[in-house]
Amino acid sequence: MAKRLHSFALNKCQKRVCIAKDRISQLPDEVLVHILSFLTVEEAANTSVLSRRWLSLWRYIDRLDFDATKPLDKVALQPKLRKRQMKKYLRWVSCTLQMCKGQRLDQFRVCFDLNKFARHEIDKWIEFAFSRNVQRLELDLLKGGEHIRNFGYCYTFPAWLLGLGDSADSSSYIPHSNDLQILSPVKQNFKSLKVLLFKSVNVTGKVLEFFLHNCPFLETMAVHGSGTLVNLEVVGPSLKLRHLEIQYCYKVESLKICDTNLVTLRTSVGTKLLLKNVPMLVEVKISSAAFNHILNDISSCLSCVISQLVVLHLTTHSWEKLEHYNFPQLTKLKKFVLTTCGQKDRSLLGCTSIIRAAPQLKEFELQLISGCSVQTVRECRKAAIKCRLHHLKVVKLWGFYSGAAHVELVRYFLENAIALEKIIFDPRTPMPTRFPLDPLFVKKAQTARNLAKLHLEGEVPPDIELVIL
Secondary structure, three states: OOHHHHHHHHHHHHHOOOOOOHHHHHHOOHHHHHHOOOHHHHHHHHHHHOOOOOOOOOHOOOOOEEHHHHHHHHHHHHHHHHHHHHHHHHEEEEEHHHHOOOOOOOOEEEEEOOHHHHHHHHHHHHHHHHHHHOOEEEEEEEOOOOEEOOHOOEEEEOHHHHHOOOOOOOOOOOOOOOOOOOOOOOHHHOOOEEEEEEEOOOHHHHHHHHHHHHOOOOEEEEOOOOOOEEEEEOOOOOOOEEEEEEEOOOOOOOEEEEOOOOOOEEEHHHEEEEEOOOOOOOOOEEOOOOHHHHHHHHHHHHOOOOOOOOEEEOOOOOHHHHOOOOOOOOOOOOOOEEEEEOOOOOOOOOHHHHHHOOOOEEEEEEEOOOOOOOOOOOOOOOOOOOEEOOOOOOOEEEEEOOOOOHHHHHHHHHEEEEEEOOOEEEEEOOOOOOOOHHHHHHHHHHHHHHHHHHHHOOOOOOOOEEEEO
């Protein structure tokens, strides 16, 4: 009897079991390819093992993101692996492009530690991307994936590809025409470009200006660590460009931006900057080594836009001597970010001078760069000048806790920011790194958290949220 009941129950359960159908594979090819395009190349190619239906779908994706996070992490831990990983990366990208069948590209991204000795392969990759009407071209060739390379070892963008023929190392170079079914240089279709990003790539102002004036949809241009960029003019109301970054290009002699609708600008060549008639510019980031350069950048280079800025990010080694300085009024500024170095016994109250000049400020962020704790042992002091801050709601403090320097800055905001809602303290470095955190660093970060909690909890009233990450 028991066996019959068991058999009956088992049969009943089996009838209720529903066999799941693979409904995703029933979608049209175009839909599946579109879905795969949101993955990295490696992730998309891995779907080929799912079934015969998926075997070749990845070859038609229109976003080729050759992300190499894992290999770069390995190289960071074991630098001796760099050459081996580089060869593997070069083979991987070249072999993959030979298998790709798509006729257009939304994105082509290379991200690996590559230098001028990989020129042959990179040139072919760029030709391939242009022949597919690429819209977003990214060459991120930073050393170790995060550092600016020595300019002498940077890959040089092939100016001959644009018919210019003047780039360094390109005068005697022959365009590639094998392997990847490349079009001849004069037939390259670069006019679809919307985003252009070069990191540790030597590129001239002539090449960049060519893109600006011949790519009617180009909205974003970023160049980090170019040793051949000397002069650049971004001029003309017809330009579509909205976002420009020129960082760590130390040989720049002039950067002229006139009569354009640029919205955001990030640059480390503030003293070489000329701005004129840029009515849409509302976000600026300027890096400078010394505070007197920052003063020059703000008072001269930014004078024509100072009253229209909404976001301002300044990076300087020193800010201490600016507490009594009267900055021009930043009447529309909503967010101010200051990146500076933390040094023992140095006050942070110098930044209040620019805060006083921003009556509409809503958010302030301090990024304190320091490899170790710089806790001060001196007595706290008050800011020399008081100023009511009617709109400031959020204060975020990055970096190691520095004792009195942080306490006196927090006290300044508590006394003057009548609308303050939240103070955030994060001891982690605002500069990301591939290296695993050293146990000693982790220990110091926890110590910083404990000290911040001990000192700040007694200062911050309960109606203001104190967040210690």
